[in-house]
Amino acid sequence: MATAAARTMEPPCEITLENLFHTPEGRRVLTCLQCGACVATCPYGEQMDYPPRRIIALLRAGLVEKVFTNDSLLACVACYACKAKCPRQIDLTGVLLPLAKEQVLARHPELPAELQKALENKLRYGNPMGESPRKRAAWTATAGVPIRQLPTDPRPVDVLWFVECYCSFYPRGQDNARATARVMHALGVDFAILGNEEKCAGECGRLTWEPGLFDTLMDYNMTVFSKYKFNRIVTSCPHAYDAFKIRYPIVGFNYALEHTTPYVARHLEKLRPLLKRRLDYTVTYQDSCCLGRHNNFYDEPRALLTAIPGVKLVDMTHNRVNSICCGGGGGGMWLDTYYKTKGYERLSERRVKEAVATGADVLAVSCDYEISRFEDALKVLGHDKKMVVRDVMELLAESLEVQP
Amino acid sequence: MNIVVLLKMVPDVVEELEVAPDGKSLNAEFLRLIVNERDAHALEEAVLLKERHGGAVVAVAPEAPEVDEALFTALAKGADRAVKITGFTSDFSTRAAAKLLAQLLPRFLPADLLLAGCQAIDDVDGQLAAILAHELQLPYLGLVTQVKLEAAGRATVTKEFAGGVRGEFEMTLPAVLGIQAAEKPPRYIPVAKVRAAMKTQKIETVPAAGAPAAALVEVLQLAKPEAAGHAEMLTGSPAEAAGKLCGILLERGVL
Numbered sequence: 075m076a077t078a079a080a081r082t083m084e085p086p087c088e089i090t091l092e093n094l095f096h097t098p099e100g101r102r103v104l105t106c107l108q109c110g111a112c113v114a115t116c117p118y119g120e121q122m123d124y125p126p127r128r129i130i131a132l133l134r135a136g137l138v139e140k141v142f143t144n145d146s147l148l149a150c151v152a153c154y155a156c157k158a159k160c161p162r163q164i165d166l167t168g169v170l171l172p173l174a175k176e177q178v179l180a181r182h183p184e185l186p187a188e189l190q191k192a193l194e195n196k197l198r199y200g201n202p203m204g205e206s207p208r209k210r211a212a213w214t215a216t217a218g219v220p221i222r223q224l225p226t227d228p229r230p231v232d233v234l235w236f237v238e239c240y241c242s243f244y245p246r247g248q249d250n251a252r253a254t255a256r257v258m259h260a261l262g263v264d265f266a267i268l269g270n271e272e273k274c275a276g277e278c279g280r281l282t283w284e285p286g287l288f289d290t291l292m293d294y295n296m297t298v299f300s301k302y303k304f305n306r307i308v309t310s311c312p313h314a315y316d317a318f319k320i321r322y323p324i325v326g327f328n329y330a331l332e333h334t335t336p337y338v339a340r341h342l343e344k345l346r347p348l349l350k351r352r353l354d355y356t357v358t359y360q361d362s363c364c365l366g367r368h369n370n371f372y373d374e375p376r377a378l379l380t381a382i383p384g385v386k387l388v389d390m391t392h393n394r395v396n397s398i399c400c401g402g403g404g405g406g407m408w409l410d411t412y413y414k415t416k417g418y419e420r421l422s423e424r425r426v427k428e429a430v431a432t433g434a435d436v437l438a439v440s441c442d443y444e445i446s447r448f449e450d451a452l453k454v455l456g457h458d459k460k461m462v463v464r465d466v467m468e469l470l471a472e473s474l475e476v477q478p
Numbered sequence: 479m480n481i482v483v484l485l486k487m488v489p490d491v492v493e494e495l496e497v498a499p500d501g502k503s504l505n506a507e508f509l510r511l512i513v514n515e516r517d518a519h520a521l522e523e524a525v526l527l528k529e530r531h532g533g534a535v536v537a538v539a540p541e542a543p544e545v546d547e548a549l550f551t552a553l554a555k556g557a558d559r560a561v562k563i564t565g566f567t568s569d570f571s572t573r574a575a576a577k578l579l580a581q582l583l584p585r586f587l588p589a590d591l592l593l594a595g596c597q598a599i600d601d602v603d604g605q606l607a608a609i610l611a612h613e614l615q616l617p618y619l620g621l622v623t624q625v626k627l628e629a630a631g632r633a634t635v636t637k638e639f640a641g642g643v644r645g646e647f648e649m650t651l652p653a654v655l656g657i658q659a660a661e662k663p664p665r666y667i668p669v670a671k672v673r674a675a676m677k678t679q680k681i682e683t684v685p686a687a688g689a690p691a692a693a694l695v696e697v698l699q700l701a702k703p704e705a706a707g708h709a710e711m712l713t714g715s716p717a718e719a720a721g722k723l724c725g726i727l728l729e730r731g732v733l
Binding site (some may be wrong): 172179193194197199205284285286287289290 | 493508
């Protein structure tokens with residue numbers, strides 16, 4: 075389970091490069107041993123001219139400007155691997171790297187076009203795809219179970235389910251949303267969604283060097299939350315979970331918060347008797363960066379998967395804290411073309427090679443970014459007949475269904 | 479180098495457009511407006527020229543929903559002044575709009591260039607810059623993709639023709655240009671900079687002067703296109719679907 079200690083590691087106030095060394099987290103940066111564990115563990119460590127160790131060395135020497143005029147920092151996918159391995163527990167991913175990336179962006183002549191479009195879309199439409207915000211809840215029509223929407227039915231509710239962009243708009247993400255709705259319905263959860271009033275929580279805005287965009291989305295969502303009465307927020311997106319847990323409290327967010335996977339795992343004993351359909355799958359599980367390394371939810375998804383009759387769980391070589399990022403974090407979701415032009419290997423492809431090597435036929439995920447990334451990677455590598463990608467919620471919903 | 483850029487708000491086609499009950503206009507209920515894409519390119523070209531040669535950029539836009547945000551964004555991108563024209567309704571014809579602008583713009587002159595997008599998606603008329611140039615007695619070129627300043631008062635302007643053919647023209651300034659595309663895509667402007675512009679800068683307001691010129695063309699009907707045909711999905715097992723497909727191909731004489 076997520077620990078309270080994780081929160082105290084995060085910045086209690088707005089940290090800037092100017093006040094960095096006047097904050098506890100900034101002073102911690104100064105304790106860097108220059109051991110280089112951050113470079114060694116970084117999935118793009120070989121591509122980065124200025125990995126965290128060198129940034130800190132240059133910061134100390136007053137030469138950090140060199141870092142900002144080099145675009146290799148755009149390869150940072152905010153996967154928290156360097157932070158997890160730092161013997162000094164420096165919050166590289168949460169504090170240092172976003173500050174440095176923001177400066178890189180400010181000096182970069184042009185934003186990569188794909189990323190620019192995603193950021194503009196988030197601001198205007200509340201989702202990176204540029205879909206109409208009026209269609210955000212359109213998927214509910216095919217969910218098969220009733221889904222209450224607070225804008226039309228504002229009665230108090232137990233669980234405010236924050237569906238997020240990929241589950242709302244991306245067709246395979248909508249499968250996840252529909253599955254989640256069926257699982258919550260089967261559990262008898264009193265839940266509702268914000269419907270078309272929901273907008274992206276903005277986490278990637280913070281980690282992709284666009285704090286102003288993040289603040290705009292945060293202010294908007296906080297206003298929407300204040301309109302309704304609910305006991306907790308449960309979100310399908312680990313990135314939104316991080317944003318709510320770490321950033322939103324600065325502006326007064328104090329709602330109880332859970333991600334769907336650990337939330338449903340907490341109700342496993344009630345769910346278990348309902349998982350009647352046998353699924354004879356060999357499943358391997360991708361520990362997502364935000365849910366796993368950053369929030370320590372390693373056992374919950376595995377408990378859910380092994381509760382499904384017939385499922386055999388096998389782990390990849392790199393699992394839990396050593397898991398490899400799908401490449402979607404920190405704006406990587408919208409930098410595929412840019413990485414390709416730089417000749418970087420796609421992390422999603424590196425990851426599915428390992429997944430296929432386990433012999434599993436299902437790659438299970440808990441992060442809404444991953445379905446598209448891994449399904450694409452399987453197709454690119456020609457493994458899409460051997461392996462399918464399913465969210466843990468999709469597998470649970472499949473097991474709920476009565477045998478035909 | 480002083481440049482006046484004309485911006486216009488047009489319907490955002492990300493939202494589904496509905497025809498209003500009058501059958502002649504768009505239903506405004508769910509309509510959202512966005513800066514016409516070509517105009518955004520005109521602004522980018524203006525800011526690029528200012529960065530290269532100095533001077534000032536004035537962004538001018540008729541009043542419309544969400545126009546303030548567009549003008550503050552223009553300021554954040556590098557415009558020096560933002561002007562909103564009040565009393566300028568969206569149903570003005572291109573001719574009426576050009577005549578009103580011609581009366582109003584001299585207060586922002588002398589300028590070296592007047593830039594507008596070469597076309598707006600709401601009427602696809604593409605004549606505003608041309609009529610405006612006529613009214614102001616200035617040279618005009620449309621579908622422009624590059625502007626290079628030569629010696630004082632002259633510019634080499636690239637215009638794009640069909641099939642990727644390009645023409646280079648020499649023009650005397652001041653001139654009116656319809657911009658097809660800036661030299662590079664419109665820049666990203668961090669939201670914090672737009673917010674800062676909202677706090678520190680002001681939008682000037684200018685009323686449209688005089689009665690609008692009568693429209694010479696009238697919209698009789700606005701309607702969604704009707705689907706002329708549709709795809710037929712073959713259902714059943716692969717073998718059944720293949721059988722049906724062969725049947726269709728035989729029927730049409732393909733096999």
